Amino acid sequence: MNSDEKPILRIKGLNKFYSGGFQALKDINLEIEKGEIVALLGPNGAGKTTLISVVCGIVNPSSGTVSVDGYDIIKDFRKTRSIIGLVPQELTTDSFETVFNTVGFSRGLFGKPPNDEHIEKVLRSLSLWNKKDDMIMTLSGGMKRRVLIAKALSHEPTVLFLDEPTAGVDVNLRKDMWEIVHELKAEGVTIILTTHYIEEAEEIADRIGVINNGEIILMEDKEKLMAKLGKKQLILDLCDRLSAVPESMADFELELSDNGLQLVYTFTTQRDRTGITALMDDLKLEGIVFRDLNTTQSSLEEIFVNLVEESS
Amino acid sequence: MNIYGVMAIYKFEMARTKRTLVQSIVAPVITTSLYFIVFGAAIGSRIDQVSGISYGAFIVPGLIMLNLLTHSISNASFGIYFPKFVGTVYEMLSAPVSTLEVVLGYVGAAASKAVILGVIILITANFFIDLKIAHPIMMMVFILLTAVSFSLFGFILGIWADNFEKLSVVPMLVVTPLVFLGGSFYSTDMLPQPWQTISHFNPVLYLVSGLRWSFYEISEVSVMLSLASILVFMFACLGVVYYLFKTGYKLRS
Numbered sequence: 001m002n003s004d005e006k007p008i009l010r011i012k013g014l015n016k017f018y019s020g021g022f023q024a025l026k027d028i029n030l031e032i033e034k035g036e037i038v039a040l041l042g043p044n045g046a047g048k049t050t051l052i053s054v055v056c057g058i059v060n061p062s063s064g065t066v067s068v069d070g071y072d073i074i075k076d077f078r079k080t081r082s083i084i085g086l087v088p089q090e091l092t093t094d095s096f097e098t099v100f101n102t103v104g105f106s107r108g109l110f111g112k113p114p115n116d117e118h119i120e121k122v123l124r125s126l127s128l129w130n131k132k133d134d135m136i137m138t139l140s141g142g143m144k145r146r147v148l149i150a151k152a153l154s155h156e157p158t159v160l161f162l163d164e165p166t167a168g169v170d171v172n173l174r175k176d177m178w179e180i181v182h183e184l185k186a187e188g189v190t191i192i193l194t195t196h197y198i199e200e201a202e203e204i205a206d207r208i209g210v211i212n213n214g215e216i217i218l219m220e221d222k223e224k225l226m227a228k229l230g231k232k233q234l235i236l237d238l239c240d241r242l243s244a245v246p247e248s249m250a251d252f253e254l255e256l257s258d259n260g261l262q263l264v265y266t267f268t269t270q271r272d273r274t275g276i277t278a279l280m281d282d283l284k285l286e287g288i289v290f291r292d293l294n295t296t297q298s299s300l301e302e303i304f305v306n307l308v309e310e311s312s
Numbered sequence: 313m314n315i316y317g318v319m320a321i322y323k324f325e326m327a328r329t330k331r332t333l334v335q336s337i338v339a340p341v342i343t344t345s346l347y348f349i350v351f352g353a354a355i356g357s358r359i360d361q362v363s364g365i366s367y368g369a370f371i372v373p374g375l376i377m378l379n380l381l382t383h384s385i386s387n388a389s390f391g392i393y394f395p396k397f398v399g400t401v402y403e404m405l406s407a408p409v410s411t412l413e414v415v416l417g418y419v420g421a422a423a424s425k426a427v428i429l430g431v432i433i434l435i436t437a438n439f440f441i442d443l444k445i446a447h448p449i450m451m452m453v454f455i456l457l458t459a460v461s462f463s464l465f466g467f468i469l470g471i472w473a474d475n476f477e478k479l480s481v482v483p484m485l486v487v488t489p490l491v492f493l494g495g496s497f498y499s500t501d502m503l504p505q506p507w508q509t510i511s512h513f514n515p516v517l518y519l520v521s522g523l524r525w526s527f528y529e530i531s532e533v534s535v536m537l538s539l540a541s542i543l544v545f546m547f548a549c550l551g552v553v554y555y556l557f558k559t560g561y562k563l564r565s
Binding site for chain 2: 019057060077079081082084092093095097101104107108109112151
């Protein structure tokens with residue numbers, strides 16, 4: 001992140017209470033820099049969509065301030081909304097319009113003059129050009145999702161919100177979408193996406209935020225997060241069956257598999273010493289021989305599950 | 313002003329009319345023709361003149377008003393309700409368009425459609441009766457004001473409604489009876505008391521009376537009172553629409 005640049009999105013003390021008294025967002029503070037890809041993870045009902053909806057102007061905030069590119073989303077709503085594109089979670093499209101017309105409608109709605117060349121470029125980039133004259137109701141779910149992305153890109157936004165963009169789409173389409181996201185980033189577009197797919201966040205995000213119960217419980221650079229919270233495991237395949245872990249090795253907190261042929265040592269790379277050398281020495285002393293060993297690292301999914309469980 | 317936004321909404325709504333041409337234009341024209349055949353030719357031929365003009369000619373302003381009111385309301389209410397129903401309203405709510413611009417787009421399109429329909433009915437009427445319009449400019453003023461005011465009312469209805477029943481209950485149970493009891497097809501002089509007095513509490517009477525004056529220079533209430541009442545109704549609707557958008561009522565949570 002370049003500290004000299006002002007954040008493209010700044011949220012301060014944002015709270016949202018719905019009419020029934022339910023607090024969907026609790027004192028959210030967040031800054032996102034230009035050109036970043038930020039993934040927001042969280043279980044259902046965590047507040048991800050509410051947060052996006054407040055920034056886009058669909059939901060009124062109860063308190064707090066939100067500014068986009070330095071402009072307040074309420075006082076300067078024209079400026080903020082004209083630079084934001086939103087792909088909603090639900091497949092909400094007009095059924096009887098053609099693809100080309102609905103994308104043109106979105107461009108006009110967001111205050112841009114007609115520009116067929118730009119719409120053609122967007123439709124081609126999303127492999128929709130050959131469907132431009134088709135009515136939306138005749139398209140598959142995946143194609144409708146692409147239409148929603150085309151509508152969001154129609155007015156050339158510099159900030160793009162993708163609310164679960166790959167929900168319900170097949171693997172090929174998901175990978176296409178990731179490619180599109182990378183291309184948009186290359187063009188300087190800031191992208192904030194919510195997703196349930198950890199793999200997606202791991203693949204495309206620069207920073208990862210975790211929301212639970214309306215609170216941001218973590219916002220961290222993806223690589224740092226993986227390094228900081230990622231645990232590693234050393235798995236040893238033994239030559240001879242063990243009935244129990246020797247008492248002299250209790251400090252290593254080893255796990256013995258049910259069949260007695262595998263020992264698992266969990267360690268963190270954040271400490272100066274991992275304890276692996278000491279473990280090897282002790283294994284030798286105890287006469288435990290192994291035929292193979294390998295290491296595994298925690299996935300983002302495990303990190304996410306652990307964080308949510310801790311905060312709940 | 314986001315003029316492209318206004319035009320996008322307006323064109324989108326007008327395109328919907330093109331897709332539903334039979335329902336939007338052909339059906340009202342056929343219904344109106346049936347009114348002329350039944351009330352004008354069949355029954356009307358046995359009715360004496362009303363206020364000095366033939367019955368067929370007398371009902372023309374009432375028929376135009378009936379269609380203007382019902383179609384202004386249905387066009388505008390459906391225009392905003394349907395995006396709410398299917399969820400596409402998110403786009404309008406997240407777009408850089410003000411309340412005024414949204415209203416200009418939706419209400420402008422609904423009123424345009426109603427005015428076009430009014431003119432078509434006028435042309436249709438010309439095939440059945442010898443039509444004379446004493447004050448064509450005032451006729452257009454009344455038609456325009458009525459179309460805009462009731463499109464605004466329909467817009468409010470579309471925001472308020474959260475199901476299709478609510479969407480149709482007001483036009484069916486309130487507006488249509490008011491139009492029929494507002495002197496569209498008779499002069500209130502023909503009613504016995506106390507119904508004659510009660511009729512003067514019906515706002516539609518003032519609209520029909522004003523429009524009829526622009527045709528035949530006969531009215532049941534003062535023309536200025538008719539104009540004032542439609543203007544008051546229009547500004548009241550504008551005030552309600554402004555309040556609805558400001559508070560986000562049934563649009564923004």
